[in-house]
Structure formats: C-alpha cells, structure tokens
Amino acid sequence: MLNRKARRATRAGLAVAALATTLIVTPMQAASAAPAQSSRPWMNTRLSADERAALVLARMTLDQKTNLLIQTGGPGVPELGIPAIRGRDASNGLTTAGVPTTALPDGMALASSFDDELARRYGAVAGAETRATGYNSAAAPTIDLARSPWNGRQWEGTGEDPLLSGRLGSAQVQGIQSQQVQAEVKHYTVYNQETRRGHVDSQVDERTLQEVYTRPWEKVVTESDPASVMCSFNKVETEHACGNATLLNDVLKGQLGFKGYVSSDFNAAHSFDDYAAGLDTSGEDLVFSGDNLERAVLAGRVSVQRVDESARRVLRAMFATGVIDNPPAGSLTTPQPASKPVPAAMLSQNDQVATTSGNEGIVLLKNDRAQLPLSTSSARSIAVIGSDADHYITGGGSAAVRDPARLTTILDGITARAGSGATVQYAPGTDPVSTADTLPGPAPVPSSVLSDVTAQYRLGAGNFSSPAFISRPEAQINLRTGLANDVINTSQVPGLGFPLVTSPMTGRWTATLTAPATGTYGLSVSHLGSAKLYLDDRLVVDDAGATYGTQTQDVTLTAGQEVQVRIDYSTDAPHQFDGSLNDQPGAMLRFGWTPPAGTLSPAIQQAVDLAKKSDVAVVVARDYTGEAADRGTLTLPQDQDALISAVAAANPRTVVVLATSGAVTMPWLNSVPAVVEAWYGGQQQGKTVASVLFGDVNPSGKLPVTFPADEQQPVAIGVRNTFSDVATVNPTTRYDDGIDVGYRGYAEKGLTPLFPFGHGLSYTTFGYDKLQTKQLNTRSAKDTAQVKFQLTNTGRRAGTEVVQVYVGTLPTAVDTPARALAGYARVTLEPGRKSMVSVDLDLRSLQYWDTTSHSWVTPTGRVPVYVGTSATSAQLSGTLTVR
Known part of the structure; x- marks a missing residue:
C-alpha cells in the first residue's frame, strides 16, 4: 500500500498530466479558456483574485492547505491547478547555482541612481529570469535601511533613507510582478545586524518603528501590492519577527492593509504559535509546515481558521500575479525540476539594464583639478592596480549572483576602452579580499x-x-x-x-x-x-x-x-x-x-614601481561582506590604505575606484585628486567604470548613505559596532539614534561627515534659481505639497542632476529631524539649457507619529524647505505653508 506522501505524489502526477495542455498557457489564452472549465470556477479570469481564492479554498482539504503553506519547494496542489511556491533569491539579480543569470549592480548602486523607472526595469530583470528558470517567486527586493555602516548586508538594500528605500522598493516590486512572478519583499523588519542575527533583540521605540522602519514598508504595500513579505531572523522588542503579533497582525496586515502572505526567512520560524501572530508560510525545513503543520491543526495547536486565512492569502497572491493562470514551465510538476537556462535573447536584453544601472549608480566623490575624465591623449600609459581589479566584485550570501552571464572586470573595461590609444598594465598590489577581511585588527x-x-x-x-x-x-x-x-x-x-x-x-x-x-x-x-x-x-x-x-x-x-x-x-x-x-x-x-614605518611589502612595491612609470594610476580598492558577517571595521582590508598612499606618493595622477559595500574611511583622501564609488557593480562593472573614467558617461550617482569621517561618528549618533556581539549568545541592540537615522543624526549632532548623504559630482555644473512652493491644505485628501524651481546646465556638456528636496524642523513642540528627504527627481539637460522642475513632497515627511493617539499628525504652519545636491548642501531655501 502506498503511504500518504506517495499517494499524494501519485495524485499530483496524474493531475499534472491531465492539466498540462490547459494550464501552461498565455494570459490571453487563459482568459478565453477558463470560463469553459465549469469544474474549476476559480479559473474564470473575469473574477477578482479574492473571489477566485475563495472558490478554490472551499474545495481544498486540510492536507492540501498545509501543503500549500510551505515557504518554498512544497508539492503545491497540482490536482486543483495550484502550483507550489517555488522561489529563488533575486535582490540583485537571480541567484541559482550553475545557471548563468544577469548580475545586476547591487542595491546601493541602484539607490545611488535615485531612478524609480530604472528600479522597475531592474525588478523586471529579476522577475523575468526567475520565471525563465522555472520559479514563480523572487525573494526581492531588500529594503532594510542601512542604519549601521558595519552591517554585512547593506549592499543588498537601497540606503539609509525611508523615502528613497520605499520608492525604489515599490518600483522593484512592480517590475518583478510585471513578469507574473511573486515578489517576496525582505526583511520585515528592523533588521540591521548580521552578528548573532537569529537571536539579537532590536529594541526600538514606537515612534521610531513607525516613522523610520515602517515607512518604506507602507509605501511598498500601498503602491505595489507585493505578493509576499519575508519576516526577518531577529527579535524586535523581545519577540522574534516571524512570531511578533504587533509587527505582523497589528502593523503590517492591520495598519498597512497588507493583502499578501508573510513568509519566514530561512528557518526563521520558532513555534507553531507564530501562525497566530501572523506568519502564513514557513520553511525551508518542514519543522513548522507541511505534515507537521497539519498535525498541529489536528491537535489544536493551530486553528483551522488561521490555516484557511493563510491559504487564502497565498491563493490571492498567486491569482493576482498570474502565477496560476500562466505558471512558469514545469512549476506544476512534483518534485521541482532542475533550473532551466535563461534564453540568450533575454540575457542580452537584461545586460543592457545591468549596464544602465552601473552607469547611473557610480558616484564621483572627488575630482580635484578636473583629473577626470581621462583622455588617451594625456594618459598614454595607465597602471591598473588592485587585487580584485581583474575579478568579479560582489558580496557573499543569498543575494550574490553566482554565475554572471557576461562578466567584464574593471581591468577588462579599462583595457578595452583605452584600446590602441594607451598602454594598460596591471599589478595586484595586495592579496585578494575575502570574508576573513571583515575581521578587525592588524x-x-x-x-x-x-x-x-x-x-x-x-x-x-x-x-x-x-x-x-x-x-x-x-x-x-x-x-x-x-x-x-x-x-x-x-x-x-x-x-x-x-x-x-x-x-x-x-x-x-x-x-x-x-x-x-x-x-x-x-x-x-x-x-x-x-x-x-x-x-x-x-x-x-x-x-x-x-x-x-x-x-x-x-x-x-x-x-x-x-x-x-x-x-x-x-x-x-x-x-x-x-x-x-x-x-x-x-x-x-x-x-x-x-611593519616598521615606511616598509612596503614586495607586492605594494611592484605596484608603486608600475605607478611611477605610468601617466595615470587607477587603484581599485574593495571590501568583501556578506550574510551573517558584519564588518568589524570601516578600514579598507588587506592594507589597501597603505597601497593607495604609496601609489599616490609615486604618481600625483592617482584615481581611486572604490568597489565597496558601503562607507569606508579614507586616510589618503587628501593625497589623491579623484575618487569614484562604484559599489559592487555587477557583471558590466568594468564597462561602466571605464565609461565614467573616460567621460563616455557623465556621472550622476548620489550617495544613498552617509560616509562618516571616522568610526566614532556613527557611535556619536547612537549606532554601535555590533561585531562586538560575536561572543554574546542573545545580544541586545538599542536603537539609540531613534528617528535620526543616518544623515538626520549627523544634522542633529552637528557632525560633518566625510561625504554626506546625497553627495555626488558631475563633469558639468548646474544652477538653481526661482524657488516656488505650493502650500498644502490638510483638509483636502487630494492636495499635495510641491516645490518648483529652475534648473540650468551651466557647464559645457550634457548631464543629469538628481535634485533633492529636504524639509527642516516641523512647526511643533515635538522634536522632528533638522533635515528629512521629502522628494527627488532626475533631470537631464544639454549645456546651457534650462528647465522648470516640479517635485511633489511625500506627505509623511511633513508629519510625525504621535504615540498617544498612535497615528500620524500633520503640524500646521511654516516648514523650512531646502533644495540642493545633498543633505548638507542647499542651493535654494524657502518655506512651505501647511494649513
């Protein structure tokens, strides 16, 4: 006699064979064919996703429901035409071992673009390749705020500002789900530490939780309707995030109106009680899902109503995203087949998005004496220096694309761009960087x-x-x-x-x-x-x-x-x-x-010798961080500071290209004329870096995080280096910076960072003029706050400016940030051209969270407004009236 699982698999296999010709169809075909399937009324595409979910749920057994509620890789319910959730990580491009996929620049590079439309295209790449390889859910985007510069995963996300992260996250979800793939947004919430991440308790007050950490999730939920949200490993106020009823039931599903399902991070569920707290699917191990969940229901540990609600949410998400009407090829089979290759034409198209994202994400931090752009007429010999200049640069962990489809290293890119016009030679200078280089010490x-x-x-x-x-x-x-x-x-x-x-x-x-x-x-x-x-x-x-x-x-x-x-x-x-x-x-x-002062290793000395005989030296410096590995220091690893200093002393035309996860200290900054931040730049990093260095692309990226002047500045605003928790089993991290995260904290404490949030130079210049503000009437639900101003390209080449609008302290006795990003826009102008620019301000930037009424409050009166190029540089200032 077949056991229970074998009977289930047999039923599934027969169902798949019967459905193969009717379910794997295009949306148009599904729309015409579905009404004829009277035995399956839920396949009627004229019905809403909620109606269809209710119809199929009424036909499901408890066994089928618990099979559906496996985080990924379960059997699904193929006998009813319902595929399993089959997901892959895709924050910075799809990652699946052995299958070449498009390695996009990391989330920090995307954030540096301040480009919502690009974020949609970026998300669409992840969605398209997820579907092409046979999966129906993409674990993306990552919208964790970069609160700590030491955090090992900040490179996956989109910076330290809630508005920027929310807007770019919403756009990515729209892009992913445009490909009929479910987006699984991560990690909910207050997840900013990799050290002891499974047991660290993030202690955050209500106002900070709402104004800072819930705010990007609110925008993502209300503007893009994500299929799924991934709850995080950590605790929040003593409760694990995947079993925290305040976060899941009260805030996410209640206050924000999230309609999708909550999925655990990898084995981040801790109890069957998590379901009552708002968890909907659990995995990847089946400790709290599948047959074990069914037994828990039968034993009264989990209510039938809770399972029904979870299954309804999963079904609604699958119908809303097209996963049921047009499932990826093979996704109704049991078990999951091997990942399929991505079509060559798709890879070619997506490579263009990787290139555009890299071009827009590179930030020109410094350019004294117009050192950049380079010209082969004045740079006939170029020394490229750096142990990873000829290697794929990315981080480690689930967001790392393992097999980039079309890789161009920085050495490749510079060599190709220089062509016959210049001689390019290479010296490593130091040893390659690895996870071990996150350790502090000599x-x-x-x-x-x-x-x-x-x-x-x-x-x-x-x-x-x-x-x-x-x-x-x-x-x-x-x-x-x-x-x-x-x-x-x-x-x-x-x-x-x-x-x-x-x-x-x-x-x-x-x-x-x-x-x-x-x-x-x-x-x-x-x-x-x-x-x-x-x-x-x-x-x-x-x-x-x-x-x-x-x-x-x-x-x-x-x-x-x-x-x-x-x-x-x-x-x-x-x-x-x-x-x-x-x-x-x-x-x-x-x-x-x-070593003794002035002593250079032989490898650094070889790099110095090459720099001396070259017209220009380009030093590529990087870090390496990843999942479960916070950095112990902001110092560049492998003695790269010594390398840069020695090369700069040998060649005054030294350009530093940083390929880092976030901020690093720069003791050599005054010794070099030009510094570029290229982040983990994806498979076309070599091409995009070369394009910016030689001026084929005019840089427009702006920093999405603050670069501190030293390691004491983050501590001064209330952020400690959590690497010290490695020996603590259950550490506690207090969010002492409160609402003043990142650049807000620097403004509050009067600190001058090395480079401020929003900073980024161009090869042209821009003039700001004629500021106008439109008052906001809070009695009108449709009214918006808006600023207008004239932007002029005052330089000699076309360029793109990311204009940023900040508001100052709000007219209330309650403490509010001295600077808060309220809106932004990208504007491209030819030399000498002018444009009137309108920027709508985000309402939340004009509000604060009241902990007595537990709601948003909009103070009335005059609000300072600053328009400029960073959080510390205002070209225009005025006031906005809120009445």
Missing part, C-alpha cells in the same frame, strides 16, 4: 612576505592528532568561516565548506616569513577561540580567546631574515559553534603584522 601578513603556507583542518575542537580533514596550501593565514565564506562565496579565496563550517574544528598553519626590511615588526594573532603562535618553535602568544581580540609580539628582524611560523587554533570559545549557521560566529583567526 592587516594579514601578505603572501609576498609569507611563503610555503600549509593549512591543516581537523574536525573537533582541540583535535591536533587525527588525520587532517583538509590539508592544502594557502596564500595567507586569514580565516573566517560562515555563510558568506563557505556556502555562497564569490571571493577568490576558497572556503572550507561542510562540515567544517557547521561544527567545531582545529586549524594548524605552518609558513615562512621573510622580512622585507630591517626593523621591529608587530606580529599578531586576532582570533575568537584559543590560539598559539610559535616563531622559530618559540611560543610567543598563548591566548584562550574567549572573546575576540588581538595579541601582538614585537620582533626585531633583519631584511631577508626568515622566521618559521606555526599557529595552532581551536574553535573552543563559549558558544562559538552552538546554534545554527545564522547565530554562530564560526572560526575567526588572522596572522597579522604591523
């Missing part, structure tokens, strides 16, 4: 002075005697295991993989260090877990490593002197490997150095 000893490195890894803490599980040569002694390094790793440095990433381990490294110069060297071990450092068989560091820290031994060496190095390391710190991959710190070990 830079790792470079491979150009460290030779014959052999690493041996064994399973189990304190185990140095059994045969090695992995034995291999390595370039450096620099290790951080975890999701972004071993599961979804896009760096040049190979990870360890399973099971070393999920269980306690030991590591032993042996190597030879050759001093590049005579002097005193600080040789260090930065680590969590016990570590011993031997130099020429003499034990010089022995530390238990209960918390992360650095121990240093000063050693006097002579140029050319060799030192034998051995490090024994064990992941035996408390709670270092208990819990899931989401919560454990994993292995953390770095052999670092502080």
